[in-house]
Amino acid sequence: MSIPNNSHLDVPTLSQSFEAKNCPIRDVLDCIGDKWSTLIITTLRERPHRFGELRRTIPDISQRMLTQTLRDLQRDGLISRHVEPTRPPSVEYRLTPLGQSLLTPLTALIHWADNYHEAIRIARSSFDLEAI
Amino acid sequence: MSIPNNSHLDVPTLSQSFEAKNCPIRDVLDCIGDKWSTLIITTLRERPHRFGELRRTIPDISQRMLTQTLRDLQRDGLISRHVEPTRPPSVEYRLTPLGQSLLTPLTALIHWADNYHEAIRIARSSFDLEAI
């Protein structure tokens, strides 16, 4: 094959899709574009976690934000919530099949992040230097 | 091969990486987690665009947000800015090599978005219904 195959970069029907009403990109960004969602999803990829475990794994999340983000993810169908009727109650959060399917593109993005976040920091420093 | 190969889901050294100071995921989310960055990058993947073109392509972005997001992306090294000294001036924005390298994981995410945003909407509706 002499012509490089870039079909993996094809984006379906981009035009018109940008209107806020029916833009998949915006939909997904509403799900995982916030400060905590990807960290939670990434944590749950290993195994189900309980509320307190998640708190300890993500050091600086407030309890309010953890509660709220978990419910948003549940609403979007990405995670599910399972209550064990013990005393005191124990609640477990898991990725749904939909949430697991998100792991593939999300992991690709994390790998990119891991490879290039240093390049980004360098770019920032150099940009800020020129600004002086 | 009888054992399914999930190595593409491997995430390097997740523990400790969540501390805000040195977390690549947070770094990248700071770049593209906002409302407009991915739309701009996706637009520039086709070809360089001028300021006004970008405005028309992304219908509801304000001029202030376009200016600001473009500069942030430039600061992060994802796009570059080229001025033609004409009257009136014409300014063109392009993806840098770093920005282009982001296209691969980003496009994977967009494909996922395209495939599943309907599932997300259904999940939301059903969640909201149960809440009544």
Added chain:
DNA sequence: CAGAATCCTGCCTGATACTG
């Protein structure tokens, strides 16, 4: 045409206290 400068607002987020 491609911005800069201001003003203003919502809501995202954190901190704190309370509950089953």
Added chain:
DNA sequence: CAGTATCAGGCAGGATTCTG
């Protein structure tokens, strides 16, 4: 343990006006 409720602050983002 796993939440809710309430209060308060800051910043993202929009609308408008002005410039080289």
